[in-house]
Amino acid sequence: xxxxxxxxxxxxxxxxxxxxxxxxxxxxxxxxxxxxxxxxxxxxxxxxxxxxxxxxxxxxxxxxxxxxxxxxxxxxxxxxxxxxxxxxxxxxxxxxxxxxxxxxxxxxxxxxxxxxxxxxxxxxxxxxxxxxxxxxxxxxxxxxxxxxxxxxxxxxxxxxxxxxxxxxxxxxxxxx
Numbered sequence: 001x002x003x004x005x006x007x008x009x010x011x012x013x014x015x016x017x018x019x020x021x022x023x024x025x026x027x028x029x030x031x032x033x034x035x036x037x038x039x040x041x042x043x044x045x046x047x048x049x050x051x052x053x054x055x056x057x058x059x060x061x062x063x064x065x066x067x068x069x070x071x072x073x074x075x076x077x078x079x080x081x082x083x084x085x086x087x088x089x090x091x092x093x094x095x096x097x098x099x100x101x102x103x104x105x106x107x108x109x110x111x112x113x114x115x116x117x118x119x120x121x122x123x124x125x126x127x128x129x130x131x132x133x134x135x136x137x138x139x140x141x142x143x144x145x146x147x148x149x150x151x152x153x154x155x156x157x158x159x160x161x162x163x164x165x166x167x168x169x170x171x172x173x174x175x176x
Contacts, residue, residue: 078122079175086147088123088169090155097138104151111138111149120174123148125158125166132157133174147171 092105099117110121115136124131134154141149148171159166
């Protein structure tokens with residue numbers, strides 16, 4: 001019997017050694033993985049029973065007007081190079097524009113008799129305070145009392161389309 005034991009012992013020893021080697025390698029890789037993860041992101045502290053429980057806090061107070069303005073502040077005002085006041089209308093029929101573009105009634109564009117193409121103009125309806133910034137890409141209007149023809153989309157931003165014409169709008173030509 002002892003002969004049989006001797007023959008089995010090297011096989012058993014080799015199996016145990018292989019298991020230890022594989023297990024040790026696995027544990028080493030698992031530890032290396034854990035260390036890399038720990039280095040990359042610190043672990044969150046574990047809660048302890050000795051820490052105080054959360055206490056209720058008072059509800060948040062509404063922002064003052066000054067604080068609300070700071071949070072929703074808009075970019076610095078744009079430089080205005082000239083201003084004016086006149087009547088305005090809108091047009092919406094597909095046609096070519098004076099600068100060669102195809103007119104798009106849903107773009108924020110406008111026609112003006114003399115302003116350079118691609119000028120940006122802020123048009124304000126004084127009746128409701130609504131404004132829109134348009135790009136000049138056409139010439140017109142050629143109707144007495146009107147100095148700017150807005151695209152349908154631009155007009156809709158400042159007035160109801162059913163009005164068709166605004167007797168007075170204020171405009172500001174913005175610096176480039």
